[in-house]
Amino acid sequence: MDNKLRNTIFVLFLCLSFSVRAQLKDYPIQGVTFTQVKLDDKFWLPRIETNHKVTIPASFARCEETGRVKNFDMAAAKSGKFCTVYPFDDTDIYKTIxxxxxxxxxxxxxxxxxxxxTLIMKVAAAQEPDGYLYTARTINPSAPHEWAGPERWILERDKSHELxxxxxxxxxxxAHFLATGQRNLLDIAIRNADLVCSVFGPGSDKRHVAPGHQVVEMGLVKMYRITGKKEYLxxxxxxxxxxxxxxxxxxSNNPWMNGSYWQDHKPVVDQDEAIGHAVRAGYQYAAMADVAALTGDEKFLKAIDAIWNNVVSKKIYVQGGVxxxxxxxxxxxxxYLPNESAYNETCAAIANVYWNHRMFMLHGDSKYIDILEKSLYNGLISGVGMDGKSFFYTNVLEVKNSSHDQHQESSRSGWFTCSCCPTNITRLIPSVPGYMYAQQGDKLYVNLFASSKSKVTINKKNVEVIQSNNYPWDGDLKFSINPASSLPFSLMIRIPGWAQQQAIPSDLYTFSNPSSSKASLTLNGKPVEYKIEKGYAVLTRTWKKGDVVSVNLPMDVQRVVANANVKDDAxxxxxxxxxxxxxxxxxxxSGRTANIILPQGIALKPELKKDLLNGVVVLTGDAAAVTVDALGTTISTVKQPIVAIPYYAWAHRGKGEMTVWFPEKVTSVDLNSK
Known part of the structure; x- marks a missing residue:
């Protein structure tokens, strides 16, 4: 038995032992781990390979070049001066690990x-004897970072970011323990978590604070799952x-001093609107889902249900950004969803994926995966360039040459002074296969589509599932089901909301001319009737090796309109x-997009461009464009071809205009001196 296999068996044994011992409650639905899914598709696999070969090495290199690693060395030596900008720069190393x-x-x-x-050894050396780990103070406790405060924790709610x-x-x-079976980083984390639990909690002898930037809650839940220590939960x-x-x-006109910025304006169980810093909020809602699942707290569940409805019905962009x-x-x-000034931080899209996956595991409804998919394929991967080493911190929906000088928004950066988004990307991309499947008893959920081979266990029997498709370019999906022996179970295949003529699971966006096309299924080549249960086509039967399910999802080009309350998209x-x-x-x-009009009735057709943007399906057709004559005195509308590309692929060919929302007709003209 080789070391890797031995480590894998050891880790699985530990996880099973801890799960049985520690967790009386949990999510009713469990995700199938990403290591059980082997991709061979042309969309996600190249991105995961690029993440491994380019993004991760580039991230580590930039942590070295910018002094983030040096901060740990100086903390170990108790000598020097914190040499980066923010006290949370330590996390760029953690996220990349x-x-x-x-x-x-x-x-x-x-x-x-x-x-x-080697990095873990540096982290260990920087940790103080009682488990405290925060280079911005440890380097020189008498002169810590200005955000840290003169003593531990006293500015935690404000901006120290210690937790x-x-x-x-x-x-x-x-993640490192599950991947390698090694305890070197886990032991560091346990010492720190034990310290945190000894310092914070109920009672007059402990500190009482709402962490300034949520994520410690999610981390403690993961530590609980691994160690079984109830105090972590x-x-x-x-x-x-x-x-x-x-x-x-x-x-208050100052969002930085208002309790709502930290989601600290009211108890979490009374919150019903997404408010404040979007990344912090997303991490909080994900943690609330974890705690609801593991403790059975119905008040937490009720609150995040209400907040989710608020986001999806009033506060999410058409491409999944928040x-x-x-x-x-x-x-x-x-x-309030402006396009040109949209912020849509990449980290917020990542937090939205974490949160929606948890909501699915709580409720088993495909609408949460619909939102996850929307964020994942659009407003999230737009945040990383195809080269794997250039990034967007924000993701706008419109760039004009003539106003606000937004050219800086149409070019990507290799790094940022606050570089949370690039390092967050490194950990999200390789985890994508883990969102594809989930299980609940004898139900196997198929949530995302990518050519792959996967192995799951249902009622103690192994089942191989092979997906064959060209998603997201094509809606023809094939699933080969190969149980070790005949096995009854329910295959739950998500029929996306967009394939059921629903732009989003609310009235925030709708298809203006819904298609009559419907998803069709065949089993072993024969059409099969199916029932829809919470957005899933349910196929319950005794499965035999070689069974094949084919699904055809309609891939019509749809025109999306926003709710009348979204003034920017009127x-x-x-x-x-x-x-x-x-x-x-x-x-x-023709060098511009701000002048394009898409009148009703314009037909756009898909066309594969293998040599464009690593291979994309573009949409082409005849639109209209507003033009001005050479003298600048006559305005006219002319017929003009239009080419549309996937939103995620923009900003790879230089600076210039970009548009997601197109006017259907001319209603006014802005006169501009530029």
Missing amino acids: EGASFSLSLYPDKKLSQYID YNSGHLYEAAV ATAKYFLEQRGHHPYDAK GALGDGERFGDNY GRVAIQRGPLVYCAEWPDN
């Missing part, structure tokens, strides 16, 4: 593994329950085909 650990499970890499061990650092440490440690729940001591002040306002990186008011349409939202970009459209 997490992503690299996921990647090692897919691509064994001795050199990468050794480098991670935020701990949360990402825990998530990295769990209890502390996660306690941190959530500490929120609500800084009521919302409608007269967080409209750059001022505070936060949610705007209901229906009189405009967006374009969607399958799960992909499209945009027009300047190189394909």
Whole structure:
């Protein structure tokens, strides 16, 4: 037996032991781990390979170049001066270790593994004897970072990010342990988590605070799952329950000093609207789902159900982005979804994926995967360039040459002073296969579609599932079901909302001319009737090796219109085909997009362009464009071809205009001197 297999068996044994011992309650539905899914598709596999070969090495290199690694060295030596900008810069190393650990499970890499061990040794050396780990203070406790405060924890709610650092440490440690079976980083995390639990909690002898930037709650839950220590779960729940001591002040003009910015304006069980910093909010809602599942707290569940409905019906962009306002990186008011100034932080899209996956595991409804898919295929992967080493922090929906000088928004950056988004990408991308399947008893859920081979266990019998498709470009899906022996179970195949003429599971966006096309299924070549249960086609039978289910999802080009309350999209349409939202970009459209009109009745047709943007299906047709004559005195509308590309693929060909929402007719003309 080789070491890798021995480690895998050891880790699975530990996880099973801890799960049986520690967890009386849990999610009713469990995801199938990403290591059980082997991709061979042309969409996600290249991205995962690029993440392994390019993004992760580039992230580690930039952590070295910018001094993030040096901070740990200086903390170990208790000498020097914190040399980066933010006290949460430690987390860029933790998040990249997490992503690299996921990647090692897919691509064994001795050199990468050794480098991670070197970093872990640096982290261990920087940890103080009682478990405290925060380089911004440990380097020189008498002169810590200005955000840290003169003593531990006293500025935690405000901006020290001490517990935020701990949360990402825990998530990295769990990922590394599960991938390698090694305890070196996990033991560091356990010492820190034990300290945190000894410092914070109920009672007069402990500190009481709502963490300034949520994520420690999610990390503690993962630590609980691995170790079985009940105090980790209890502390996660306690941190959530500490929120609500800084009521919302409608007269305050400063989002940084308002309790709503931290989701601290009311107790979490009384919250019903997504408000404040969008990333912090998403992490909080994901943690609330974890605690609801593991403790059975119905009040937590009721609150996140209400908040989810608020986001999906009033605060999410058509491409799955969340967080409209750059001022505070936060949610705007209901229906406030501007395009040109949209913030849509990449980290917020990632948090949205985490949250919606948990909501699915709680409720078993495909609408949560519909939102996850929308974010994943559009507003999330738009945040990383195809080269794997250039990024968007924000993801706008419109760039014009003539106003606000937004050219900086149409080019990607290799790194940011606050580089949370690039390092977050490293850990999300390799985990994508883990969102494809889920199980509940004898139900096997198929949530995402990608050519792959997967192995699951149903009623103690092995079942191989082979997906064959060209998703998201094509809606023809094939599932080969191969149980070890005949086995009765229910195959639950998600029929996406967009394939049922639903743009989003609310009235925030609708298809203006819904198609009559419907998804069709065959079993072993014969048409089969199926029932829809919470968005899933349910096929219950005794499955035999060689059974094949074919699904055809209609891939019509759809025109999307926004709710009338979304003033910025009034009189405009967006374009969607399958799960992909499209945009027009300047190189394909005579150098401009802000002048394009899409009148009703314009037909757009899909066309594969193998040599464009790593191979994409574009949409082409005849639109109209507003033009101005050479003298600048005569305005006219002319027929003009339009080419639309997937939104995720924009900003790879230089700076210029981009548009997601197109006017259907001319209603006014803005006169501009530029």
